[in-house]
């Protein structure tokens with residue numbers, strides 16, 4: 199699938215590839231014609247009758263060859279750039295659409311290295327390697343055919359010498375490929391380890407682990423260097439051996455050809471033409487050897503790229519998902535009630551979701567486990583009203599973040615159903631489903647860029663008026679007014695210029711701006727002091743007037759004032775209403 203995908207990406211450029219091949223063919227034809235014309239010039243000179251038109255034709259062939267080489271080089275280079283760009287674009291799109299669990303299995307640095315170092319290796323292979331391969335193979339076939347036609351016995355002498363050098367060079371090529379793969383793998387591991395250390399740089403410093411991390415990362419760089427050295431050693435054999443082969447063939451031709459001219463079985467003009475072909479032979483042979491080494495080096499990178507492109511992506515975010523007949527359309531709304539589930543004091547209800555017309559989200563007997571043998575959720579059922587806050591409580595490891603991931607469809611339940619506004623979320627296109635939910639993650643990730651970039655991330659077309667209103671609502675009005683460039687102030691990599699509370703509020707404002715019908719707040723007060731926590735809870739209550747809000751919390755203080763509490767224990771959810 200992956201290799202086929204890469205081939206398909208190349209197929210888009212069939213026209214340019216054919217044009218490049220055609221131009222190379224024409225260039226090779228001009229080169230191959232030259233010795234034949236030289237032979238005529240020598241024969242004419244031998245007879246003291248120089249034909250100026252033939253000499254002019256030869257000069258024309260030289261000029262035409264130079265011109266074609268320029269055009270071919272440009273066309274091949276342009277095609278190579280287009281092919282590699284296509285693969286890079288597909289890879290980047292693919293990397294950003296992998297299912298969320300895949301990012302946990304693969305190291306981020308390694309994935310980044312595939313988009314960087316591996317596509318660069320491929321770039322060299324396509325731009326230089328393919329150009330060499332095309333010109334080399336066309337030139338080689340033409341030269342060999344003409345040499346065999348011109349003088350079969352001299353041709354056989356040349357072939358014997360070439361066969362000896364091929365016996366030395368060919369076994370080296372697979373070793374080059376292996377060394378290249380090892381080098382790329384070491385570079386991937388180096389990028390992963392560097393990413394690991396830089397993303398936790400404060401922990402690294404506080405643990406005085408700079409030297410240990412440096413040793414570990416330099417260790418990977420050393421492996422890459424060793425693989426590089428192995429490649430250099432192998433290449434150091436390939437090029438001189440092939441040059442030596444050409445020189446040996448030249449010597450053999452001069453000796454055998456000289457004897458044949460002396461005994462009258464060949465003319466001087468034929469020997470010169472043959473020698474010219476022999477000297478031309480070095481160009482395609484060296485080009486082919488270069489192509490073979492570059493392509494072998496790229497094979498390792500290509501395999502790593504194909505591996506990533508072979509990973510399945512999430513369902514296309516915009517693809518409409520057909521509804522099965524049994525669940526097509528919205529479920530008819532249940533009889534209207536007065537809104538929030540009737541207060542039941544602190545008496546819990548367990549095991550069933552009680553959908554009402556005013557329900558946003560429903561979990562029906564949901565089972566899920568990262569390892570199906572050890573389910574985290576074991577028949578969880580609950581529902582959220584259309585408006586107002588609910589709290590999801592549970593001890594560490596109970597599965598609260600797993601509930602969030604299931605709502606976002608980062609995973610799908612093993613059994614049971616999750617409905618949003620009465621529709622099974624598996625039957626709604628992913629992008630549409632996620633546009634209805636605002637997620638405020640525990641770490642509140644801030645992206646490198648301006649405050650405006652971060653706020654409008656999920657709703658890029660938001661106007662300033664709406665933006666400022668939401669900022670006011672989330673208690674960020676004064677903060678923004680105090681910034682030197684207001685909304686256009688850069689807020690640094692990972693939001694490192696912000697306090698924990700500011701990051702939290704920015705994340706909440708970002709979630710609110712896309713006007714979701716459900717907001718998920720994962721441990722919103724983790725980075726706040728008591729005053730910050732109280733202020734945030736006021737914000738939470740304010741925003742929950744417009745939409746449903748699920749606050750995930752470890753601490754009871756986080757959910758003070760939230761009457762509706764869902765308690766997650768042993769994989770099931772009990773609902774408590776009315777308690778404080």
Ligand SMILES: Nc1ncnc2c1ncn2[C@@H]1O[C@H](COP(=O)(O)OP(=O)(O)OP(=O)(O)O)[C@@H](O)[C@H]1O
Pocket residue numbers: 302568569574592593594595596597598599600601752
């Ligand atoms: N990607 C994963 N692969 C395997 N197991 C996982 C994965 N993510 C979470 N778990 C396990 O699933 C269980 C529930 O984890 P989850 O993060 O949902 O709990 P939580 O209630 O949010 O915990 P906390 O309050 O500490 O954040 C835990 O036992 C955890 O070890």
